[in-house]
Amino acid sequence: MSELPPLDVRLPADGVSVRRTVTEADVLAFAELSGDRNRVHTDAAYMAGTRFGGRLVHGAFLLALVSTASTRLIEETGGFAVAYGHDRVRYLAPTFLDDTVTVHYRPAQVDAASGKVTSEVEVHNQHGDLVTVGTHTVWFLPENPDERTSP
Template sequence: MTTTSWFPPVGARSTYRKTVTESDVGLFAGITGDFAPQHTDDEYMRSRPQGRRIAHGVLTLGLTSTAAARLCEAHGVTAVSYGYDRVRFLRPVYLGDTVTVDYVIDRVDAEARKAFAAMTATTGGEPVLVGTHVLYCYPPEGDA
């Protein structure tokens, strides 16, 4: 489905699912340099309230980017992330959890060339992340 404007339509939705693996967490730690024990040390986490290692919150947030990219592709929109507002990490994501991202365009500001999407990530039906993603939308090539 392709839109006739620069923006995804209000109500457009994308869903993305991914099981967070040992590799995901290890590679993310290596890329970012965040080797904090809550992500990398089983023994340390056994003595903490969670009882086991948790994925980086920003790794979970990063999964929302895939949902955004898929939505833009489905609607023929070229956009870049303009930022995230009111992001909250509600619960930990454990290694082995499957995260489902629901990404829905809820507002468009055509004058500012921005689209706003509500993001919700869940595991086992429970929300683990919520927030708003702001997309800056580019006109099709050749348009001003």
């Protein structure tokens, strides 16, 4: 196994942001794709009578938007990277259908020797409420298959 060259990419200091209004079609398609058809996401009549008053967006859907943000960051660097993992993800407030969420994805820790970049993640709704937080790490690698290594 070869040693990785030190990380040599320019990271946007302010990170990147992704904004999306989550529609009913998004939630239903995600329920089908993921197999998570829990009624908190799919049953409007049931959820109308709960403390939430309406259906909730899947937390994993919000994490998919985090992946969108990480892809944009990787594209801005021109580098080659793969997801290494999410940590300390917390859903602090509910996200509802038709909410507009903004994912803020900001590099916070760079390990140039390993090529790993950990970003702070915050997701806010259209009211400015912080609904999700966590960290996400991507691993920048050489594109040459002869230089592959394991974590």
